[in-house]
Amino acid sequence: MSYFELKDNDVFVNTIHANPDQSFYVHDGNVYLNNQQAVNGTYSDNILGVPEGHISLFEYNVNREASNRIHPFIIKAGHKQVFKSTSKTEWNTQFNYDGDIITGTYNLSASISRETMTEPSKKLRALRSSLNHYGFWSQTFKYENYQSDVTLINIPSIFYGSSIKKGSTSLKIYLEGSMIAEATDSSRRGELTHDGVVVGNILYGEGVILLNENSISIGQFGTSQDIYWVDFFKGLSPLDVLVTDFDQVSFSLDFQGTSQLQSMTILAKAPEGMLNHSNNPTYLKKSENPFVHYHTSSYEFIEKRRIVKNITHSEQIDVEPPFQKETYISKICLYDEHRRLVGVCKLATPIRKTEAKEYLFKMKIDL
Amino acid sequence: MTFKPLNENDVVNTRTLLHEAIPLTGSIVSGSYVTAGAADNLKVYSHGMFQTVYDYPYLSSSANHVFDVTCGVSSQSGLAIVGTGMERKKNNIYGQMAQLLMGYDVTGSVQLFDEDGDLLAVGEKMKEIFVMPFSRLLVKDEIKKQTFSMNLDISEFGGSSTDPNWGQGFAPADLITITDLNASTEYRVNSPAGDYGILYATASAPNVLDVNETNHIYAVDDGAGGTNNYWRCGLIFYQAGIAVITGSVFDSLLVGNPLADFYDGDSLATSLTDSTIDTLGKGLLHRIENIQFNNTTELNSTVYFCRVNHNEFNYSSNPTYLEDSRIRVKTQSTDEPVSYITTVGLYNDRNELLATAKLSESLKKSPSTEFTIRTRLDY
Numbered sequence: 001m002s003y004f005e006l007k008d009n010d011v012f013v014n015t016i017h018a019n020p021d022q023s024f025y026v027h028d029g030n031v032y033l034n035n036q037q038a039v040n041g042t043y044s045d046n047i048l049g050v051p052e053g054h055i056s057l058f059e060y061n062v063n064r065e066a067s068n069r070i071h072p073f074i075i076k077a078g079h080k081q082v083f084k085s086t087s088k089t090e091w092n093t094q095f096n097y098d099g100d101i102i103t104g105t106y107n108l109s110a111s112i113s114r115e116t117m118t119e120p121s122k123k124l125r126a127l128r129s130s131l132n133h134y135g136f137w138s139q140t141f142k143y144e145n146y147q148s149d150v151t152l153i154n155i156p157s158i159f160y161g162s163s164i165k166k167g168s169t170s171l172k173i174y175l176e177g178s179m180i181a182e183a184t185d186s187s188r189r190g191e192l193t194h195d196g197v198v199v200g201n202i203l204y205g206e207g208v209i210l211l212n213e214n215s216i217s218i219g220q221f222g223t224s225q226d227i228y229w230v231d232f233f234k235g236l237s238p239l240d241v242l243v244t245d246f247d248q249v250s251f252s253l254d255f256q257g258t259s260q261l262q263s264m265t266i267l268a269k270a271p272e273g274m275l276n277h278s279n280n281p282t283y284l285k286k287s288e289n290p291f292v293h294y295h296t297s298s299y300e301f302i303e304k305r306r307i308v309k310n311i312t313h314s315e316q317i318d319v320e321p322p323f324q325k326e327t328y329i330s331k332i333c334l335y336d337e338h339r340r341l342v343g344v345c346k347l348a349t350p351i352r353k354t355e356a357k358e359y360l361f362k363m364k365i366d367l
Numbered sequence: 368m369t370f371k372p373l374n375e376n377d378v379v380n381t382r383t384l385l386h387e388a389i390p391l392t393g394s395i396v397s398g399s400y401v402t403a404g405a406a407d408n409l410k411v412y413s414h415g416m417f418q419t420v421y422d423y424p425y426l427s428s429s430a431n432h433v434f435d436v437t438c439g440v441s442s443q444s445g446l447a448i449v450g451t452g453m454e455r456k457k458n459n460i461y462g463q464m465a466q467l468l469m470g471y472d473v474t475g476s477v478q479l480f481d482e483d484g485d486l487l488a489v490g491e492k493m494k495e496i497f498v499m500p501f502s503r504l505l506v507k508d509e510i511k512k513q514t515f516s517m518n519l520d521i522s523e524f525g526g527s528s529t530d531p532n533w534g535q536g537f538a539p540a541d542l543i544t545i546t547d548l549n550a551s552t553e554y555r556v557n558s559p560a561g562d563y564g565i566l567y568a569t570a571s572a573p574n575v576l577d578v579n580e581t582n583h584i585y586a587v588d589d590g591a592g593g594t595n596n597y598w599r600c601g602l603i604f605y606q607a608g609i610a611v612i613t614g615s616v617f618d619s620l621l622v623g624n625p626l627a628d629f630y631d632g633d634s635l636a637t638s639l640t641d642s643t644i645d646t647l648g649k650g651l652l653h654r655i656e657n658i659q660f661n662n663t664t665e666l667n668s669t670v671y672f673c674r675v676n677h678n679e680f681n682y683s684s685n686p687t688y689l690e691d692s693r694i695r696v697k698t699q700s701t702d703e704p705v706s707y708i709t710t711v712g713l714y715n716d717r718n719e720l721l722a723t724a725k726l727s728e729s730l731k732k733s734p735s736t737e738f739t740i741r742t743r744l745d746y
Binding site for chain 1: 381383384385386387388389390392395399422423427429430431505661
C-alpha cells in the first residue's frame with residue numbers, strides 16, 4: 001500500500017444549482033400541490049397523514065393509524081435539548097429530572113398560507129427592514145405601500161430551498177376553468193406585474209408574496225362580483241369568507257426554487273512505474289513448505305525468500321510469459337493529514353496496473 | 368465590528384442523541400396490500416436471493432423500504448439442499464452475512480454465527496438463519512440497545528400459501544417474544560460490523576419453548592426465588608441494523624416435535640432443503656405479529672461562548688452609528704457609548720467569515736453591561 005499526497009489541483013468542489021418546479025392550485029379553499037390528488041388511505045383521506053396540499057416531512061407513517069406511528073423522542077438531560085413544540089414551562093413542569101422521555105410527533109407538514117390585513121400585522125411589520133432593503137430594486141417594495149388592504153402569502157422554505165428563482169414566479173387566476181389574468185415577475189426584480197401594472201411584490205429570499213392591487217377588476221363571477229388581485233388564494237385561510245359562486249374562481253401559483261448541491265471531486269493518479277508491488281500475501285507464490293516461513297536460532301532470524309507470483313497475461317497457455325511486475329488496484333483509501341482513514345473508494349472491478357501503464361481515478365463524493 | 372479570539376475555554380463540543388420509536392405491526396408486513404393473492408408491498412426479484420418489504424405497495428412513490436428478508440444455510444449445516452441453484456444461493460447468503468457480521472478467524476475462515484457471541488468457546492452455532500436487514504431510513508445511525516422486540520407466531524401453518532391474510536389472527540398462546548434482553552450492558556463488540564446483542568425468546572404461555580434445551584437457556588433470577596428462562600435465538604447488530612434469527616425457533620427449541628407445517632405443508636427442515644428463499648421468507652413474514660425498536664441519531668454540536676466584557680463592543684463601525692460626524696447615541700460627551708449587537712460572526716484563523724449567528728432581537732450593550740452569547744453550530 002502506497003501513500004500519495006493530494007495537491008491543490010487534485011481536489012475541487014463543484015456546486016450544482018438545481019431549480020425544482022413547484023405548483024400550488026387553490027380552488028374553493030382546497031390546495032393541490034404539484035397537481036397531485038391525495039391518495040385515500042385506510043385511516044385518513046391522505047395516505048401521507050397530512051392535509052391535502054401539504055408536504056410531509058420524511059414521508060414516514062404511510063397509511064398508518066395514529067396510535068401506531070413512528071415518533072421521535074429524546075431523553076431529558078442537562079443540555080436542555082427539547083423539541084420546538086415543547087414550551088419552556090412544559091419542560092420545567094411536565095417532566096421529571098434527567099432521564100424522563102420527551103416525545104414529539106410525526107407527521108410534520110408544511111404548506112402555503114394566506115393572510116389578509118387592513119393594517120400591518122405583526123408578520124408584515126417584521127418584514128419592514130426586508131421591504132425597505134429591496135427598495136433599491138423597486139420603489140414598490142417600500143413598506144409604506146403596504147399599509148392597508150394587503151394580502152400576504154407565505155411559502156415555507158421547504159418548497160424553495162435557499163430562495164425562489166428570480167423570474168420564475170407566475171400567479172394565475174382562473175374563472176370557470178379559463179385563465180383570466182396572470183401576474184409574473186418577468187422583470188426579475190420582485191415586481192409582480194399584470195398588463196404592465198404592478199400588483200404586488202415577491203421577496204425571493206423570504207418566500208413571501210405581498211399583493212395590494214384592489215382597484216382594477218380583472219373579472220367577474222356570479223352576479224357581477226369583481227375579482228381583484230388581493231383576492232388571490234382566497235379561501236386558503238380559515239378566516240376567509242367565501243361568497244356564493246366563488247367556486248367559479250380558482251388560483252394557481254408556480255415558481256422554481258433554488259437548491260445548491262456541492263460535490264467534491266478527487267483525482268488520484270497511479271503513475272507509471274509505481275504501484276507495481278503489493279503487500280497482500282496472495283501477491284507471493286506459496287512457499288515450498290507453507291508452515292515454515294522463517295528460520296530462527298539463538299543468533300539469527302531469517303525469513304525464507306518468497307517468489308512473486310507471475311501473473312503476466314499471455315496468449316499461450318503452455319509457455320510461461322516473461323515476468324513483469326503487475327498488481328490489481330481494487331480500492332483507493334483517503335486519509336486525512338494525521339493518516340486517519342476517512343474514506344474508501346472501491347472499484348467495480350480491479351484494474352490491472354503494469355509498470356508501463358498509468359491511470360487517473362476520478363472519485364466523487366456528495367457533500 | 369470588532370474581532371475577539373476564542374480560546375479553548377470558549378469552545379465546547381456536545382452530542383445529543385435523538386431517538387425514534389419504530390413500530391412495525393404485522394399488518395404492515397403482510398396482509399394489508401393484496402391483489403390477486405400477491406402482496407403488493409413485497410418485492411420479489413428474479414435472482415431469488417432476498418425479498419424487500421415496503422410499508423405500502425412498492426409501485427407507489429410514497430412507499431418506504433422497511434426491511435429485506437432472506438434465509439441462509441451454512442455449508443456446515445449438513446442439510447442436503449436441492450433445487451436449481453438454491454444450495455449455492457443459501458450457502459452464499461449465509462457466507463456473505465457471516466463474513467460481513469462475524470468476520471474471520473485466525474485461519475482466514477469465515478466464522479459462523481455464534482449463539483452467545485463467545486467465539487473462542489465451543490458454543491452453539493446457528494447454521495440455518497433468517498436475516499432481516501432493516502432499512503437505513505428506519506435504523507438511522509443505529510438501533511438503540513435493549514429496545515428490539517419481535518413477536519413471532521410459532522403455530523402450525525395449516526393454511527394455504529395462496530391465502531395472503533394467513534397469520535393475521537395471532538393467538539397469544541402461539542406467540543413467542545424475541546428481545547435483546549439486558550443488551551444495554553450485555554452487548555458484544557467482537558464483530559467487524561460493530562456492536563451486537565443476543566436475542567432471547569420467551570413465550571407468554573408455558574410448554575411452548577423446551578426447558579430441556581439447556582444449552583440454549585439463559586436463566587435470570589426473577590426476584591422471587593425462582594428463575595425466568597430465556598432461549599437464545601439470534602443476534603441483533605445495532606450499527607448494521609440487521610437481525611439474525613435462528614431457524615431453531617421453529618424447530619428444536621419448541622416443546623415436542625418441530626413444526627410439522629412451517630409453510631405450505633413442509634417443516635422448516637424440508638423448506639430449507641426443498642423450497643426457495645422467497646418461500647421461506649414468506650413463511651417468516653406471515654408469522655410476524657409485531658416488530659418494535661428505537662433508533663438513534665447522533666446530533667453533534669459545537670457551542671461557542673462569545674464573551675462580551677463591559678469594556679468591549681460599546682462602539683460600532685456601522686455608518687448609521689454616526690450622524691453629522693458625531694456619535695448618534697450620545698448627546699453629551701459624558702454620555703455612555705451604546706451599541707446594539709445584532710450579529711455574531713465566526714471567523715477562521717485567516718479572518719475568513721465562516722458563519723454568522725443572528726440574534727432574534729438586538730442586545731443593547733454599554734460599558735455597564737456584560738454578556739455571554741451562546742452560539743451553537745449543529746452538524
